[in-house]
Amino acid sequence: MEPSRRGVLGAGLFSVALTIPGWPDVIGRAEAAQSGRLSRIGMSEVDMVVAMTERVSDLDDQFGGRHARPMAASFMVNTVAAYLRADAPTPVRQAMLSAASDLLYLTGYMAVDEGLHGLAQRYYIKALELAGAAEDHLTYCTTLRGMSVQAVDLGHGTKAMQLADAAAAASPQAGPRMRAFLAGQQAHAAAQTGDRVSAMRFIREAETAMDRAESRSAPFGSYDPSSLNYHISQVRYGLGDVSGAVESMQQSDRLRFGVYRRARVRHRATLAERQLELGHLEAACATWNQALDDYPMVQSGRADDRVRAMFGLLRPHVKNPTARDLYNRARGIAPSALAG
Structure with a gap:
């Protein structure tokens, strides 16, 4: 599943973008209203899309997808659609495809948070197509991993494993933090399928990669020790170690940055469910x-x-x-x- 322009752009450079949910009618309105239409873009427009995606992601972390997704969808149909149709030098065109792909991935992730799984899959597929057109391995792999997360949360372990493996295979030169990000998801999916050997191998790989990443830097907002401990908890639970799962989830909670409110609610509730499973009602x-x-x-x-x-x-x-x-x-x- 190597990202490539081949097959993605067969019907025209931006044909894939025009099939995003909600875009065709907006494109039609844009064509009907010729006055004021943006005809050429530069890196400043790309930077604006990147910045907007980051802001929406922050809102999603703090307040949940139900608030933030409509904002992202509106931005796509009212602004990014026009940018994708505008003339641009090749480097700017590639960068805009990449930025749009990242926004689509985020919008799909928020649709998952709302429980709109069919819509999420459509966003994810278009994110893959645009990432391939942009030759953007990072967003391509991240989107495949996001699809794996969706599958594992829905209980489709085999499909989750296939998607997690595809994400890892498409990023052969990943740095240590990205490797931990990918291997942690592989471990979770393997545990759900009951493959103890693979689950333990992948979680050890994630731990080793995280140690290397943390020795270099600990950038805020990326896969971090809290995320790793969440995956360790999921692996332990999937393999039948409920007590160990509780311990790792508690460690994840202690390490989590305060801005990740939505994750805090979900993961603490999951922790409580597992504490109750152990018979610890008061805890x-x-x-x-x-x-x-x-x-x-x-x-x-x-x-x-x-x-x-x-x-x-x-x-x-x-x-x-x-x-x-x-x-x-x-x-x-x-x-x-x-x-x-």
Whole structure:
């Protein structure tokens, strides 16, 4: 699955871009309104798309995809569509394709967060096509990995493994942090399929790569020790080590940067579920309460799923005062539909 222009641009340079969900009608309006149409772009427009993608990503981390995705979609249809149609020198054209691909990947990721999985897959496929056209290995591999994350979260372990392997194969010269990023997902997918040997091999590979990456630098906003510990937790859980999974998830929570509010809600709720699985009701309630502290500020379908699961898991324990207090608190915070 090597990114290549071949096959991507057969019907014209930007034909793939014009099939993005919601774009064709916008393109038509742009063609009808010739006055004021941007006819040529430079690197300043590319820089603006990159900066906007970074800002939307920050909002997604803090507030969830339900808030941020409409902003990204609007930006694509109202601004990036015109940029992709404009004339540009070849280096600028390539850079704009790459920037648009990254924005599409992010929009697909946010659609996953909303539970809009079919839409997410369409965004992901177009992100792959534009990344191939731009010869952008980083976004190509990141998108394949994102598709693997979606598959593993939906319980499709075999497909998740195929996508994770494809992402790794398409990035043979990845640096240590990227290698950890890819190997961690391979480990998670392998564990879901029950392949203990591969899961342990990939998680050791991720740990080794992370050690190398951390010795060089620890850039904010990339795959970091918190993310690695999350994957270690998922591998342990997938292989039947619930106690070890709890320990690693707790370590992930301790290491997580504060701005990642959406992840904090989801992962703390997952941690609570596993604590309860061990029979630690009081500890689980304490962790769920921490998740609820942030939950009202997050608009996320995946966070909603974890709160819905919490209600179901707590219901048999409502005679316990701690569980009952948590249940009642959650009913005052969460949408009533989640309580069942």
